[in-house]
Amino acid sequence: MAVDALDLEIPEGQIVVLVGPSGCGKTTTMRMVNRMIEPSGGTITVNGDDVMDVPAPELRRRIGYVIQQVGLFPHRTIAQNIATVPRLLGWDRRAIEQRVSDLMDTVGLDAELADRYPHQLSGGQRQRVGVARALAVDPPIMLMDEPFGAVDPLVRGRLQDEFLRLQDTVRKTIVFVTHDIDEAITMGDRVAILAQGGVLQQYDTPDNVLAEPANAFVADFLGAERSLKRLALRPVSEVSAARGPLVHPDSTRAEAQAAARAAGADWLVVVREDGYLVGWTWLAEVERAVTDAEVRPFRVRVRATDTLRVALDAMVSTRTGVAVRVKALDDGDRYEGILYPELLRAELR
Amino acid sequence: MRLLLAQSSFPDWNWLGNPRNWERLLDHGVEHVQLTLVGVALGMAVAFPLAVLATRHRKLYTPLLVTTGLLYTVPSLALFLLIAAFLQTGFGFTTAVIGLAVYSLLILFRNTVAGLEAVPDDIREAGEAMGYTPSQLLLRVELPIALPVIIAGVRIALVTTIGLVTITSLTGMGGIGRLFITGFQRQNSTILAVAIAAVVILAVVGDLALVSAQRKLLPWAREREAA
Numbered sequence: 001m002a003v004d005a006l007d008l009e010i011p012e013g014q015i016v017v018l019v020g021p022s023g024c025g026k027t028t029t030m031r032m033v034n035r036m037i038e039p040s041g042g043t044i045t046v047n048g049d050d051v052m053d054v055p056a057p058e059l060r061r062r063i064g065y066v067i068q069q070v071g072l073f074p075h076r077t078i079a080q081n082i083a084t085v086p087r088l089l090g091w092d093r094r095a096i097e098q099r100v101s102d103l104m105d106t107v108g109l110d111a112e113l114a115d116r117y118p119h120q121l122s123g124g125q126r127q128r129v130g131v132a133r134a135l136a137v138d139p140p141i142m143l144m145d146e147p148f149g150a151v152d153p154l155v156r157g158r159l160q161d162e163f164l165r166l167q168d169t170v171r172k173t174i175v176f177v178t179h180d181i182d183e184a185i186t187m188g189d190r191v192a193i194l195a196q197g198g199v200l201q202q203y204d205t206p207d208n209v210l211a212e213p214a215n216a217f218v219a220d221f222l223g224a225e226r227s228l229k230r231l232a233l234r235p236v237s238e239v240s241a242a243r244g245p246l247v248h249p250d251s252t253r254a255e256a257q258a259a260a261r262a263a264g265a266d267w268l269v270v271v272r273e274d275g276y277l278v279g280w281t282w283l284a285e286v287e288r289a290v291t292d293a294e295v296r297p298f299r300v301r302v303r304a305t306d307t308l309r310v311a312l313d314a315m316v317s318t319r320t321g322v323a324v325r326v327k328a329l330d331d332g333d334r335y336e337g338i339l340y341p342e343l344l345r346a347e348l349r
Numbered sequence: 350m351r352l353l354l355a356q357s358s359f360p361d362w363n364w365l366g367n368p369r370n371w372e373r374l375l376d377h378g379v380e381h382v383q384l385t386l387v388g389v390a391l392g393m394a395v396a397f398p399l400a401v402l403a404t405r406h407r408k409l410y411t412p413l414l415v416t417t418g419l420l421y422t423v424p425s426l427a428l429f430l431l432i433a434a435f436l437q438t439g440f441g442f443t444t445a446v447i448g449l450a451v452y453s454l455l456i457l458f459r460n461t462v463a464g465l466e467a468v469p470d471d472i473r474e475a476g477e478a479m480g481y482t483p484s485q486l487l488l489r490v491e492l493p494i495a496l497p498v499i500i501a502g503v504r505i506a507l508v509t510t511i512g513l514v515t516i517t518s519l520t521g522m523g524g525i526g527r528l529f530i531t532g533f534q535r536q537n538s539t540i541l542a543v544a545i546a547a548v549v550i551l552a553v554v555g556d557l558a559l560v561s562a563q564r565k566l567l568p569w570a571r572e573r574e575a576a
Contacts (some may be wrong), residue, residue, distance in 0.1 A: 034478060036474070036477060036478060057480045057481065057482045057485075058480065059480075060477070060478055060479065060480035061479070061480030063478075065475070065478035065479065067471060067474065067475060067478075069469075069471035070471070070475070071469075071471040071472045071474055071475025071476075071478075072472075072475070073472060073475075073476070073490060073494075074472070074494060074569055075493045075494055075496075075567070075569045075570070076569075084479050085479055085480060088479065088480055088481065088485075117568075117569045119569075133479075143478075
């Protein structure tokens with residue numbers, strides 16, 4: 001039996017990712033929600049209503065569905081594909097046209113693709129059509145089975161980001177199935193890790209799962225880079241930045257020495273009096289004043305909303321060994337401080 | 350042929366010059382087309398539900414294939430006579446189209462099953478998940494996608510049937526085959542040549558008509574072939 005007994009509550013407006021090795025029943029579980037597979041026992045309720053109380057086709061029209069192979073209808077144009085469920089529900093032609101064009105815009109499809117056939121599109125474009133088709137009648141619930149599995153990693157990353165941004169506005173309740181733990185961590189508000197037979201191992205936020213795996217199975221499934229994966233979940237704003245060896249463009253050597261000593265560095269961050277970042281320089285180059293030194297720009301800068309993983313990448317790829325945090329404004333970057341590896345270590349315990 | 354040629358000159362300008370002969374050819378041609386179209390349509394009307402049944406219940410496929418295959422092997426003349434005798438339909442239009450339908454069954458059944466089975470699972474799954482009822486799924490998704498393969502079957506059935514209709518004439522059921530009888534009776538090879546040409550032209554025109562209909566009706570399939 002693919003799924004023996006599973007109790008799972010999915011909060012409204014969240015993405016719950018079912019993840020696990022193949023044969024763990026994650027797809028089976030998802031497909032029971034819209035009765036593509038009929039459960040042999042137990043109940044599945046959507047907003048309190050048993051899914052068995054409505055005829056399956058009627059139920060399915062209210063639940064968006066996206067699969068890895070997309071399953072676009074080859075004999076229908078892109079616009080017709082997206083219009084599938086509105087047509088089933090008997091919307092009038094005008095409303096359908098409007099909805100289709102809005103949706104194509106929402107998922108980032110060029111309007112001129114409307115009259116093309118699926119085989120004329122790239123894999124990434126087809127996935128977008130699949131998402132648009134699932135969203136057509138604005139269903140409160142979406143089921144997504146490895147929806148970004150059939151495209152290359154680069155496109156997948158972009159589609160994931162776009163989808164998360166879309167989800168911020170549409171706030172669907174989503175059951176998302178994947179075998180890829182990284183995708184689960186990226187996409188999920190909550191992650192349900194399943195073992196063979198649909199046995200639930202852990203159900204929690206990605207951060208909690210990474211911080212405290214419930215058992216050896218979960219720890220093993222998460223893999224060796226748990227700490228790094230956690231960093232990818234947390235924004236830079238969670239760590240308070242250090243002041244750094246801060247000088248102004250007209251600071252003297254004595255001021256520069258004091259700033260460097262206080263920060264334990266042999267280099268300096270040059271910031272204008274009004275708080276805007278200029279660049280960095282070596283303390284050794286400051287003979288009498290900072291004006292003597294060559295000030296180099298920071299090539300990598302992080303913002304409050306970037307992940308700590310991005311900050312860590314910045315640290316290891318720059319000569320100063322730190323990530324400089326800025327607030328990007330129209331007329332330049334305001335300096336907010338620096339991050340260095342020790343700060344993250346405290347964060348990760 | 351030498352025997353035939355000995356009886357009349359070739360070409361027989363007398364026969365060719367008589368407009369009444371061409372009128373008769375046209376009448377027989379129309380009969381021929383009617384028999385063909387009704388025969389194949391009747392065949393499809395039977396083959397399609399059988400094919401749907403066979404794809405829904407896999408166990409039925411082999412028995413149905415064997416049955417239609419056996420019917421296909423019955424000698425044509427014998428089949429028409431059997432139908433006339435057993436169904437009490439006599440020698441006429443009805444007997445002819447039933448016989449023709451029986452012969453087209455195998456080809457139409459096999460191609461329709463092949464077409465329906467070639468519909469990819471993910472497309473069927475997506476259709477179900479969108480909320481199509483089983484009959485909507487069949488008519489709006491599976492059938493259109495299977496159509497190129499089904500039409501390929503219809504083309505074969507059509508051309509085969511056009512040839513077969515010449516034999517129905519031997520049992521007195523009309524069609525261009527009548528002219529073969531006349532040609533043999535009068536030992537006139539001109540009539541035979543005209544009749545043969547007419548049947549060949551009908552077959553070619555019928556096939557081309559289906560090809561162009563397919564191109565017009567199924568733009569997605571044409572473009573996909575090209576791609």
